[in-house]
Structures are given as C-alpha cells and as structure tokens.
Amino acid sequence: MAKLKSVTRLLLPIISFLLLWQILSSLEILNPQFLPSPLNVGRELVDSLINQNLLVDVFASLKRVVIGFLIAAVLGIGIGLFAGFNRATANFVTPLIELFRPIPPIAWIPLAILWFGLGDKPAYFLVFLGAFFPIFTNVLFGVTAVEETYKRAAYSLGATRRHFITDILIPASLPHIFTGMRIGLGVGWIVVITAELVGAQSGLGYMIQFNRLLLETPKVIVGMVVIGIIGFLMNKLMVQLEHKLVPWKKSEQTSRL
Amino acid sequence: MKVKFQNVSKSFNRRNTSSAIEVLRDLSFEVKESEFFCIVGPSGCGKSTIINLVAGFFPPDSGEVNVDGKAITKPSASRTVVFQDYALFPWKTVAENIEFGLKCANVDKEQRLQMVKKLAEKVRLEQFLDHYPDELSGGMKQRVAIARAFAVKPSIILMDEPFASLDQQTRDILQEELVGFQNELSQTILFVTHNIEEALFLGDKVLVLSHRPAHIKFFINVPFPKPRSPDIRNDPQFLKLKHEIWHSLREEVI
Numbered sequence: 001m002a003k004l005k006s007v008t009r010l011l012l013p014i015i016s017f018l019l020l021w022q023i024l025s026s027l028e029i030l031n032p033q034f035l036p037s038p039l040n041v042g043r044e045l046v047d048s049l050i051n052q053n054l055l056v057d058v059f060a061s062l063k064r065v066v067i068g069f070l071i072a073a074v075l076g077i078g079i080g081l082f083a084g085f086n087r088a089t090a091n092f093v094t095p096l097i098e099l100f101r102p103i104p105p106i107a108w109i110p111l112a113i114l115w116f117g118l119g120d121k122p123a124y125f126l127v128f129l130g131a132f133f134p135i136f137t138n139v140l141f142g143v144t145a146v147e148e149t150y151k152r153a154a155y156s157l158g159a160t161r162r163h164f165i166t167d168i169l170i171p172a173s174l175p176h177i178f179t180g181m182r183i184g185l186g187v188g189w190i191v192v193i194t195a196e197l198v199g200a201q202s203g204l205g206y207m208i209q210f211n212r213l214l215l216e217t218p219k220v221i222v223g224m225v226v227i228g229i230i231g232f233l234m235n236k237l238m239v240q241l242e243h244k245l246v247p248w249k250k251s252e253q254t255s256r257l
Numbered sequence: 258m259k260v261k262f263q264n265v266s267k268s269f270n271r272r273n274t275s276s277a278i279e280v281l282r283d284l285s286f287e288v289k290e291s292e293f294f295c296i297v298g299p300s301g302c303g304k305s306t307i308i309n310l311v312a313g314f315f316p317p318d319s320g321e322v323n324v325d326g327k328a329i330t331k332p333s334a335s336r337t338v339v340f341q342d343y344a345l346f347p348w349k350t351v352a353e354n355i356e357f358g359l360k361c362a363n364v365d366k367e368q369r370l371q372m373v374k375k376l377a378e379k380v381r382l383e384q385f386l387d388h389y390p391d392e393l394s395g396g397m398k399q400r401v402a403i404a405r406a407f408a409v410k411p412s413i414i415l416m417d418e419p420f421a422s423l424d425q426q427t428r429d430i431l432q433e434e435l436v437g438f439q440n441e442l443s444q445t446i447l448f449v450t451h452n453i454e455e456a457l458f459l460g461d462k463v464l465v466l467s468h469r470p471a472h473i474k475f476f477i478n479v480p481f482p483k484p485r486s487p488d489i490r491n492d493p494q495f496l497k498l499k500h501e502i503w504h505s506l507r508e509e510v511i
Contacts, residue, residue: 152338153338157361248391
C-alpha cells in the first residue's frame with residue numbers, strides 16, 4: 001500500500017505534465033516544428049530502441065561517465081582522506097583546489113582536445129574534472145568534521161592511530177563520502193553530455209547535436225528524455241548503495257530520492 | 258593511592274579575548290584503590306575539567322595529576338570514560354562498541370566475543386547485540402557505554418554526569434546496577450555529578466566543590482554499607498546528609 005502510494009506520488013505529476021503537453025499539441029497551440037507532441041516523441045523513442053541506435057549512444061555516454069567517475073572517486077577519496085589525516089597536506093592542496101574548482105569543466109574542452117585528441121579520452125578527463133571536486137571537498141570535510149567526543153572516546157579506550165583511522169575516521173566520514181560521490185556522479189553526467197555536444201562522434205550529446213542539424217526535433221527530445229531518466233536512475237543507485245554500506249544512517253537522514 | 262591531585266590549577270581562554278576563566282585553583286585530593294569517589298558541585302564549577310584531566314585530554318596549567326603513581330601524559334585504556342552524551346560510535350553495533358577497546362588491545366576474536374557476551378548479559382543487553390545505538394533508548398545506550406568502559410578492565414573508570422540526561426526511573430535503576438558492579442568488581446570509579454542524591458547513593462566518599470574556581474568545601478564518608486538497597490534513599494541519615502550538602506551548595510548557586 002505504501003509502495004503504491006509512493007509510485008502514485010511520483011507518477012501523478014509526470015502524467016499530468018505529459019497530458020497538458022499532449023492537449024496543447026492536439027489543439028495546435030504548440031507548433032510541432034518547435035515542440036513535437038509527446039506521442040510523437042514516444043513513437044521516436046520506441047523506433048530508436050528497436051533499431052538500437054539509441055542503445056549504442058547510451059552505452060558510449062555511460063562508458064565515459066563511469067570511467068571518468070571511477071578515476072575521480074579513487075583520487076578524490078584517496079587524496080581527500082589523506083589530506084584529512086594530514087594537516088600539512090590539507091594546507092598545501094586546499095588553495096590549489098579552491099583555485100581550480102570554479103573553472104567549469106566545459107572551459108577545459110579546448111585543452112582536453114589538444115592533450116587527448118578526439119574520442120573517449122578527453123571525455124574521461126572532463127568527467128574526472130567535474131566529479132573530482134565535489135568528491136574531494138566532501139571527503140575532506142567529512143574527515144575533519146569528526147566529532148571531538150568520538151576522538152576522546154576512542155583514545156581513552158586505547159585506540160592506536162591505525163585503529164582510529166580504520167574504525168573511527170573512515171566510517172564517521174562515510175556518509176559524507178557518499179554525498180560527494182552522488183554529487184560527483186551527477187556533475188559527471190552533465191559534463192559528459194555537454195562534452196559530446198562539442199567534440200564527439202557518439203553518445204547522447206552527440207546524438208542530440210546530430211539530430212538538431214537534421215531538424216529531427218522529436219529525436220532531440222528523445223535524447224533529452226533518456227538523459228533525464230539515466231541521471232535519475234544513477235542518483236537512485238547511489239542512494240541504494242549508501243543504504244547498503246551505511247546501514248546505521250536512518251533513511252530520513254539521507255536524501256529521499 | 259589511585260588518583261592524586263596535587264595543587265592543580267587550570268584556566269581556559271575565553272574565545273576571541275585575552276581574558277581567561279579560572280576553573281580549578283590549587284586543588285588537592287586523593288582517591289583510594291577500589292573506591293567509588295563522587296564529586297558533586299554546582300553547574301560549571303569545573304567538575305568535568307577534573308575528569309578530563311584524569312582522562313589525559315589536556316594537561317593542568319600547574320600542579321600534578323597522578324594515577325597509579327605516574328603523571329598523566331595522554332589518554333589510555335587504563336582510564337576509560339563514560340560521557341554524559343554516551344559517545345557511542347553510531348556506525349558500530351552494540352557488540353562492536355563494547356568490543357572496541359578489546360580490539361585495540363589485540364585480544365583475539367574468540368575471546369573478545371566471549372567477553373562481549375558476558376558483559377552484555379551483565380547490562381541486560383544480550384538481545385540487542387546486533388542493534389545500532391540509534392535504535393536504543395537513552396538508558397540502554399548508557400548501559401552499552403558502561404559495558405564498553407568496563408570491558409578493558411581499566412585501572413579507573415571516569416564518569417562525567419553519565420545519568421544526567423536520563424529520566425528519573427531509568428536513572429535510579431542504572432544507579433543501582435552501577436553500584437552493584439562496582440562493588441562486585443572492586444572497580445575504582447571517579448564519578449562527577451550535580452545531583453546530590455546520586456552522589457550519596459553511589460559514593461563511598463563524596464567531595465563537595467565550591468563555585469568556580471573550584472575548591473573543596475568538605476568531604477563526606479558515606480556510612481552506608483554495600484551492596485546498597487534502593488531504600489536507603491529514604492533513610493533519615495541519608496536525607497540528613499543530602500540536606501547538609503544541599504545547604505552548603507545553595508550558598509554557591511546563589
């Protein structure tokens with residue numbers, strides 16, 4: 001019953017939105033050249049799923065975001081934890097991070113192409129740039145925000161530095177690590193699509209750009225819809241993973257989506 | 258002597274100013290082996306500072322704090338602490354919390370599990386070993402914290418207003434349990450509270466402190482034998498002592 005309720009809560013606004021859109025299209029208030037009807041878009045979606053062109057692009061984009069994100073996660077968590085344990089490292093890297101962070105990954109596109117050529121490699125690099133900063137900053141914050149009372153409790157129970165790191169610092173900062181990864185993956189997904197708009201021969205961003213030139217507006221919208229759905233699912237996946245790995249956090253304390 | 262405070266003074270800097278708050282001034286007292294030693298005083302008189310000094314969380318400005326004849330330099334499992342806000346690790350289950358000190362002491366897994374089980378039975382939490390602290394009531398959390406502090410067989414256990422955030426019934430029950438363990442194990446305990454009745458019910462000796470900077474107003478050797486029945490709370494002599502301390506503290510609070 002509760003499950004049904006939450007499904008309705010999710011679907012009701014979406015169905016209402018599609019219905020309004022369809023009505024406006026049917027009444028010819030919306031120009032199909034500018035905005036095709038949802039039925040039209042749906043038909044295109046089914047077609048492109050059948051002839052599998054869409055899946056090729058989905059796979060290309062996913063591969064880029066996953067690889068770039070994994071590099072960012074490994075380095076972001078690694079450097080973040082290290083900086084969290086070691087004040088000198090934190091003091092050294094923080095100004096650099098703060099200086100590079102405001103540069104949007106998109107602004108790196110020219111350099112990325114110059115350094116890595118065309119293809120997947122510049123995309124890995126750009127996704128890495130997008131995902132690294134939120135991961136790093138959240139991990140560092142998580143480690144430095146460990147409450148004083150846990151430190152006192154641990155050391156007065158005989159903790160060595162090793163036990164303190166493995167049993168206190170890391171689990172205490174795990175929720176922050178997950179927050180960083182969730183945000184990082186979201187940013188990475190945005191970045192990969194944007195990068196594909198400019199310099200790629202495959203992927204959802206490329207597919208949108210290509211169909212724009214052919215004036216195939218329904219296909220452009222199909223691409224947008226798929227991007228939205230995948231982004232939503234990736235976020236969901238991270239939340240599920242967090243529930244699994246951070247079982248002591250009650251559900252209301254983590255994000256609801 | 259278990260604990261020896263010798264002319265200890267401690268001040269803290271006020272945030273953003275150069276003025277300091279003097280918390281302890283020239284404080285000296287001793288705690289004997291196996292003694293349940295209670296310190297009672299008005300809020301903010303520096304009771305917690307005494308606990309923190311013995312725990313080794315910071316050093317005194319002057320004077321000496323000795324435990325087992327040695328000056329304290331840093332925290333150690335020979336001086337475990339029970340905090341008012343429990344300070345249980347929320348990412349560890351009840352069993353893992355109790356186990357933590359044993360794990361740090363490199364006790365092997367088998368033996369650890371046995372000790373955890375025994376302690377959990379003692380604090381009546383054997384049904385909750387796999388629960389996380391957030392799933393427990395305040396009284397249960399503090400039982401876990403007490404089991405955790407006893408687990409490593411410390412030389413002394415330091416308790417900083419451990420029952421202050423519990424309701425009256427839970428507090429009474431935990432006091433009775435604690436006084437039982439302490440007696441059974443002859444564990445030395447240094448216990449700080451602002452609750453006079455609590456200090457008298459638990460303590461072999463009660464030290465009454467003045468307002469900040471804390472100095473000693475007087476000692477009471479509590480005359481009731483152990484194990485103690487809950488009924489002594491209504492004993493005329495108990496009430497008389499309680500009244501006496503209350504009178505003395507009244508001047509300090511006003």
